[in-house]
Amino acid sequence: MKKTTSALTFLLLFFSISYSQPCTIPDSFFADDTIVVCQGSTFQLNAPVFPGATYTWSTAEITNPVTVRFNGKYWLDITDGVCSKSDTVVILFNSFLLSPIVSDLKLCKGQPPLPIEVEGQNLHWYTGPIGGIANTGAPSLSTTDTGRATYWFSQTIRGCESPRIPVEVKVIDKPKFDLGEAFIIPCGAAGITLQLVPDGESQYTWSDGTHGVSMLAPGRGSYSVYAENMCGNHRDTVVAVECEDRCVQFPTAFTPNSDGKNDKYQAACFCPVPEYKMVIYNRNGEIVFQTNDPLAGWDGFHKGREQPVGAYIFYSEYFDFILKQSFRRKGSFVLMR
Structure with missing residues (x-):
C-alpha cells in the first residue's frame, strides 16, 4: 500500500511541476501582419527559434525558415511540449508598385535651370531605361545650348524598386526666323504665300491678324509676323512689290x-x-x-x-x-x- 501511495504522489508531483512551467512561445511570431516582397524574388519566412520545439506550417513543411514563392496567407503552429501557439501572416509579392509621379521640363537657353519635379519615396535616377548606375539627388542640368535629354526615375518602397519612368528635359530658345529679302508678286498671280519653319514652341501672329506659320501676301506692301514663346519674342518684316513696280x-x-x-x-x-x-x-x-x-x-x-x-x-x-x-x-x- 505504501508503494502505491508513493507512485501516485510522484505522478501528481510530476504533472504539477510540468504544468506549472511558463509558456515561452509568444502570441505573435511575425513582426507584421502583412509582408510585402519584391516581385520576381523569393522570400525566406522566419519564425522565432525555440530549442526542442516543433514547427508545422500551412504548407505542411516542418522546417524553419520556409521559402515562400507565391502570394497568400501562411500560418504556423509551434509546440514545445509545454504549450502550443499559432500565428498567421500574409505574404504579398508586389507586382503593382507604381512609378513616381513626374513631369517633363522645358528650360530657356542661357537662363538658370529649374529643378526636375518628381514625387515619390527613396528616389533614384538613371540615364537609361534599364541597367546603369542608380543615382540619388537631382541630375545636373545645363542651358548653355538647345537640345533635349531623358532621365529615368524610380522609387523604392519597402525594399522594392518600381519600374522606371522617363522625364524629358528640353532646352529651347526664343523665336528666331527671317522672312528674307523683298520679293515680287508675279503678274496675274493672286499673291505670294509667306511661310515660316515652325519651331514647335512658338505662337505666330501675322500683320493681317491671322495665326499660324503662313499667310497670303495679296499685293504690294509691307508684311510682318510676330512670334512668342516662354523664352521671348521676335518680329520680322518683308516688303512685297508687284511685277510692274520698280524699287x-x-x-x-x-x-x-x-x-x-x-x-x-x-x-x-x-x-x-x-x-x-x-x-x-x-x-x-x-x-x-x-x-x-x-x-x-x-x-x-x-x-x-x-x-x-x-x-x-x-x-x-x-x-x-x-x-x-x-x-x-x-x-x-x-x-x-
Missing part, C-alpha cells in the same frame, strides 16, 4: 516752300538701293543738283539762289534690289511754289 519711284512735282511737305525732290525707295545716281538739269541743260545718295534730295536752290518754278529734267541710274538688275530712268518734273 525706285520718281515724283512728278515738288513744292520747296518750307511747309514740311514735299520740300525736296527725291526718289521714293521701297527697298535697299546699293547703287544709285541722280542728276537734275534746268531747261538750259545746266546741272543744278546731283547725288549718289538715294535719301538725298534737291531743295530748289542752285549756287545759293532759289530756282524758278517750271519744268526740270532728271536722269537716274540705280540697281533694283528686288529685280536684281540695273535701270536707267529719265523724265521731267515740275517745281511749284
Whole structure:
C-alpha cells in the first residue's frame, strides 16, 4: 500500500511541476501582419527559434525558415511540449508598385535651370531605361545650348524598386526666323504665300491678324509676323512689290516752300538701293543738283539762289534690289511754289 501511495504522489508531483512551467512561445511570431516582397524574388519566412520545439506550417513543411514563392496567407503552429501557439501572416509579392509621379521640363537657353519635379519615396535616377548606375539627388542640368535629354526615375518602397519612368528635359530658345529679302508678286498671280519653319514652341501672329506659320501676301506692301514663346519674342518684316513696280519711284512735282511737305525732290525707295545716281538739269541743260545718295534730295536752290518754278529734267541710274538688275530712268518734273 505504501508503494502505491508513493507512485501516485510522484505522478501528481510530476504533472504539477510540468504544468506549472511558463509558456515561452509568444502570441505573435511575425513582426507584421502583412509582408510585402519584391516581385520576381523569393522570400525566406522566419519564425522565432525555440530549442526542442516543433514547427508545422500551412504548407505542411516542418522546417524553419520556409521559402515562400507565391502570394497568400501562411500560418504556423509551434509546440514545445509545454504549450502550443499559432500565428498567421500574409505574404504579398508586389507586382503593382507604381512609378513616381513626374513631369517633363522645358528650360530657356542661357537662363538658370529649374529643378526636375518628381514625387515619390527613396528616389533614384538613371540615364537609361534599364541597367546603369542608380543615382540619388537631382541630375545636373545645363542651358548653355538647345537640345533635349531623358532621365529615368524610380522609387523604392519597402525594399522594392518600381519600374522606371522617363522625364524629358528640353532646352529651347526664343523665336528666331527671317522672312528674307523683298520679293515680287508675279503678274496675274493672286499673291505670294509667306511661310515660316515652325519651331514647335512658338505662337505666330501675322500683320493681317491671322495665326499660324503662313499667310497670303495679296499685293504690294509691307508684311510682318510676330512670334512668342516662354523664352521671348521676335518680329520680322518683308516688303512685297508687284511685277510692274520698280524699287525706285520718281515724283512728278515738288513744292520747296518750307511747309514740311514735299520740300525736296527725291526718289521714293521701297527697298535697299546699293547703287544709285541722280542728276537734275534746268531747261538750259545746266546741272543744278546731283547725288549718289538715294535719301538725298534737291531743295530748289542752285549756287545759293532759289530756282524758278517750271519744268526740270532728271536722269537716274540705280540697281533694283528686288529685280536684281540695273535701270536707267529719265523724265521731267515740275517745281511749284
